[in-house]
Amino acid sequence: MEDVAVSIEAVRSVGDGGIAVELSSPSGFAAAPGQFVNLSAEVAGEEVSRVYTISSPDVDRTFETTVEVDPEGAFSPWLAEASPGTTVRMSGPYGNAYYEGEPRVVIVAGGPGVGPAVAIAERALADGGEAAVVYRDEVPLHRARLDSLATAGATVHVLDAEEDLAPAVADAVSGTEDEQVFVYGFDGFVGQARAAIDAAGGDRTAAKVENFG
Ligand SMILES: Cc1cc2nc3c(=O)[nH]c(=O)nc-3n(C[C@H](O)[C@H](O)[C@H](O)COP(=O)(O)OP(=O)(O)OC[C@H]3O[C@@H](n4cnc5c(N)ncnc54)[C@H](O)[C@@H]3O)c2cc1C
Secondary structure, eight states: OOSEEEEEEEEEEEETTEEEEEEEOOTTOOOOBTBEEEEEEEETTEEEEEEEEBOSSOOSSEEEEEEEOOTTOSSHHHHHHOOTTOEEEEEEEEOSOSOOOOSEEEEEEEGGGHHHHHHHHHHHHHTTOEEEEEEEOSSOOOHHHHHHHHHTTOEEEEEOTTSOSHHHHHHHOOOOTTEEEEEEEOHHHHHHHHHHHHHTTOOGGGSEEEEOO
């Protein structure tokens, strides 16, 4: 879809510095958790566009994206202050690193990568599959959804910002044929996640990776 008007239905805090933005799904919108959309709005008289990854398990009536607000940024603080009913323009979905019904999912997430991580894990469990999440951040977001995932049987590792990814990734990656590993996060994190997948005996080239830049 190109440049469709969508309404912000709600903006909720999901932890210190993190928000979940719920948007109306336009008619005919089809997207999977892990794909991303481009959102545009006029901010302080200028047109600003940024891309955000879908963090809801489905997009049936509304969809969600999880944003780590950069106080110095142009767009994320504006989103954090947006009132319900505010209209933004959306294009998408885009991206190749998304859930496609794999029976076992392992998601390695840094920072706002927690959004697609919880969404994919929730969707996989709802589909009768297995899920493991390894999430590293300075201040963890989505604690309630991560706790619910663990209660529902998912493996969940929440790591401190400086913690080594390798042991948790080794615990999460089983190496079975029906397993798909996903990586979401900013550039430095993605490199460390790939190295941890290698160290765990996984295949980094088979991982579905979205680099947030
Ligand atoms: C595929 C993809 C998916 C993404 N998914 C998500 C997601 O799900 N959630 C999420 O939170 N983010 C995601 N991002 C990142 C997101 O698109 C934005 O980059 C992020 O929200 C910051 O936008 P901003 O407008 O708030 O900050 P920006 O205005 O882009 O600024 C970011 C930082 O750079 C600094 N800066 C800006 N310009 C300069 C300059 N000229 N010189 C020096 N410093 C400068 C600013 O001070 C600020 O600290 C994704 C990115 C990609 C590529």
